[in-house]
Amino acid sequence: MAMAANKTTIFLNLILVLSLLLLISVAESRGIGSLGKKGEPECNAVVGVKSGDTCDGIAKEFNLTTEFFNAINPNVNCDALFVAQWICVDGTVN
Incomplete structure (x- = not known):
């Protein structure tokens, strides 16, 4: 039973990390992370x-x-x- 719980935790952590990476890449592409860069x-x-x-x-x-x-x-x-x-x-x- 503990083995299944560990696999579930690892899977959820992986989903969380991937979601965070996706959020960061979207924020960068929209210019949120472009402080100090020249605008149009x-x-x-x-x-x-x-x-x-x-x-x-x-x-x-x-x-x-x-x-x-x-x-x-x-x-x-x-x-x-x-x-x-x-x-x-x-x-x-x-």
Whole structure:
């Protein structure tokens, strides 16, 4: 009888540990454990790229530093801008 109780206890402990690991992985994926990490940028105003525009030129036109311009436009490839592409010119980085 004691052997069955031990197996049940081990099984329940295993379920508890697996549940705890699942809870931690879900919390990490939702950002609960992301203290100190940069958040997603939020864009408040955009402009369309015109022929001849460059990232540096747009940043200067809107009085943005290169670092801030890149932070609010993380997915922009400055070597491959195209006409009518939307570029963020005002925003925040959390």
